[in-house]
Amino acid sequence: DIQMTQSPSSLSASVGDRVTITCRASQRISSYLNWFRQKPGKAPKLLIYAASNLQSGVPSRFSGGGSGTDFTLTISNLQPEDFAMYYCQQSYSSPYTFGQGTRLEI
Amino acid sequence: EVQLVESGGGLVKPGGSLRLACAASGFTFSRYTMNWVRQAPGKGLEWVSSISFSSTDIDYADSVKGRFTISRDDAKNSVYLQMSSLTVEDTALYYCARDSGSYTDFDFWGQGTLVTVSS
Numbered sequence: 087d088i089q090m091t092q093s094p095s096s097l098s099a100s101v102g103d104r105v106t107i108t109c110r111a112s113q114r115i116s117s118y119l120n121w122f123r124q125k126p127g128k129a130p131k132l133l134i135y136a137a138s139n140l141q142s143g144v145p146s147r148f149s150g151g152g153s154g155t156d157f158t159l160t161i162s163n164l165q166p167e168d169f170a171m172y173y174c175q176q177s178y179s180s181p182y183t184f185g186q187g188t189r190l191e192i
Numbered sequence: 193e194v195q196l197v198e199s200g201g202g203l204v205k206p207g208g209s210l211r212l213a214c215a216a217s218g219f220t221f222s223r224y225t226m227n228w229v230r231q232a233p234g235k236g237l238e239w240v241s242s243i244s245f246s247s248t249d250i251d252y253a254d255s256v257k258g259r260f261t262i263s264r265d266d267a268k269n270s271v272y273l274q275m276s277s278l279t280v281e282d283t284a285l286y287y288c289a290r291d292s293g294s295y296t297d298f299d300f301w302g303q304g305t306l307v308t309v310s311s
């Protein structure tokens with residue numbers, strides 16, 4: 087199975103800040119990497135697919151990058167609704183594993 | 193508007209069985225691969241199973257293989273997860289999620305149904 091490791095596990099920031107979350111795969115996965123945001127008590131929401139493609143309806147302050155084994159999610163101009171959990175997921179091969187999550191806190 | 197609505201969760205004893213259902217609307221259900229993803233209380237996300245359109249490809253996480261069975265009924269726009277030999281480790285919120293079809297990215301999710309396995 088492909089292991090996904092996110093860093094940091096938690097992150098403190100303020101409204102208006104820019105933050106970056108990283109995700110590392112245990113083997114090369116090309117660009118088969120997706121990012122999700124999960125607010126408390128809610129289902130995950132797809133933000134970025136195929137490493138760098140913004141999902142329809144997602145604000146442009148979210149951006150993704152990377153390929154191979156190392157990926158990033160950058161959020162610019164943090165908004166109050168962005169303080170949540172973030173997960174990366176590899177869709178290169180089954181089982182489609184998720185990272186352990188990054189908690190973004192105020 | 194795409195909607196996915198899960199049902200069938202509840203409290204079950206270890207060794208018991210449960211059948212989850214996910215009713216889809218707002219898109220041509222028969223054209224999409226569907227998935228189940230679960231989240232244990234306070235934990236991260238775990239992909240459980242997927243079923244392709246026409247049910248030609250079915251896949252399971254090792255943790256549920258041999259115990260869970262995924263199926264779909266395109267006439268009813270629904271996907272199901274039959275769970276048996278349940279253990280306390282299966283306690284989780286079970287989400288139904290649509291695969292967009294491009295990169296196995298899960299573009300729409302239901303709100304989940306809670307399965308609690310406890311004696």
